Amino acid sequence: MTTTPGTPSGPSAPDASGSTSTLERARAHSPRQLAAASVGNLVEWYDWYAYSFLAVYFATQVFPESESGLTQLLNTFAIFAVGFFFRPVGGLLMGALADRIGRKPALTATILLMGAGSLLIAVLPTYASVGILSPILLVLARVIQGLSVGGEFAAATTFLVESAPPKRRGFFSSFQYVSTTIGQLLASGLAAWLASSLSEGDMQSWGWRIPFFVGAGLSLVGLVIRAGAHETLEDAEDLRTGRTARPGLFDALKHHPRESLLIVGITIAGTIAYYTWTTYLPTYAQTYADVSKADSLQAGTIALVFFALLQPVMGTISDRIGRKPLLITFAAFFVVATVPLLRLLDTSMSRLLLVQCIGMVFLAMFTSISAAVNAETIPARVRASGIGFPYSLSVALFGGTAPYVGTWFKGQGMDSAFPIYISVLCLVSLLVYVFALRETAHKPLP
Structure with missing residues (x-):
């Protein structure tokens, strides 16, 4: 089935021969x-x-x-x-x-x-x-x-x-x-x-x-x-043979700048919260609260299992009530609760586990649906590149740097600065979720 850019094509529409679509x-x-x-x-x-x-x-x-x-x-x-x-x-x-x-x-x-x-x-x-x-x-x-x-x-x-x-x-x-x-x-x-x-x-x-x-x-x-x-790109065969014009490397950025910036805004809070809670928090607890290495690693492992189990639950909820309510709840929680949660840490493993699991309940509201939200934001013709570059750039800038930033603040004697840094970045995404993001859960893929 050959399609041209901008031509609507239903996801289950038969082609000219009556066969089912890709x-x-x-x-x-x-x-x-x-x-x-x-x-x-x-x-x-x-x-x-x-x-x-x-x-x-x-x-x-x-x-x-x-x-x-x-x-x-x-x-x-x-x-x-x-x-x-x-x-x-x-x-x-x-x-x-x-x-x-x-x-x-x-x-x-x-x-x-x-x-x-x-x-x-x-x-x-x-x-x-x-x-x-x-x-x-x-x-x-x-x-x-x-x-x-x-x-x-x-x-x-x-x-x-x-x-x-x-x-x-x-x-x-x-x-x-x-x-x-x-x-x-x-x-x-x-x-x-x-x-x-x-x-x-x-x-x-x-x-x-x-x-x-x-x-x-x-x-x-x-x-x-x-x-x-099975392939999911509708006109993959036509693209490979040249019957349909292939998108350029930067077509997503060129023709969909708003959507590209939107993905950055969607991702900022998710990536800083994800890398802090799933990767850096055990080290943070050792550095700031003198939790032992063994206790922090054990708490981190238990929390990750809990986190994995939460994903399908939150994803299913979003299919029923929409993506925006979950994203807004997630970001608002981390704006308000990051500082008091991290201040709860003491030398005990149980307190660290509690802080991790509470955070992961709300973090799962983002991680479970981030793939869906991104895919529902960008049209199919440039969907993969339109997601891949702005998302990975946001992760590299804000997620991958989280351990370094947290350690740098500690080295500067600014122990309370890192939780505030997380809250500010989450506030940026919260504003995006409230004012810029459209609800997409119950609409067809663009």
């Missing part, structure tokens, strides 16, 4: 589509988080010895930040690929890239054996993974929401963060198990490589599952 075929196999999107996202985030969990072990293998082991660790985390920088690039490039030739080829490319990056880290030669080439290869691996993660969100978000039945887009959207959280839990669980099973010397010499080999293997599993998925 979207109707995809939605007829929605469980398979859900699995294809979720497994790839799980693998992507397993690999992404494995790096941060294991950096403390391989830092000494990749960088030359220094008087302070902290220098080597800081170098390793600097390379971790390189991955965040390349996420917007990946969102733009892989999103454009998804818009120009189809969602399925883009999903194949992202999972192959992540597997290649993970395998490169797994076989990374040490600094002692190849010198400066070792950190150079690590940078290359993180660039590949950054491109992959940025592209994965763009392609998988689009694919996931387009595969959903019209009245269940919120529910399908919620599995974006179910799979993300499971990937994070698998990475932390395997890292913790290896650390407890192997000696410190074994972990530093070869044990840290195991999770990256596992990640490369999981990428192949995800690739096989995605091979059986």
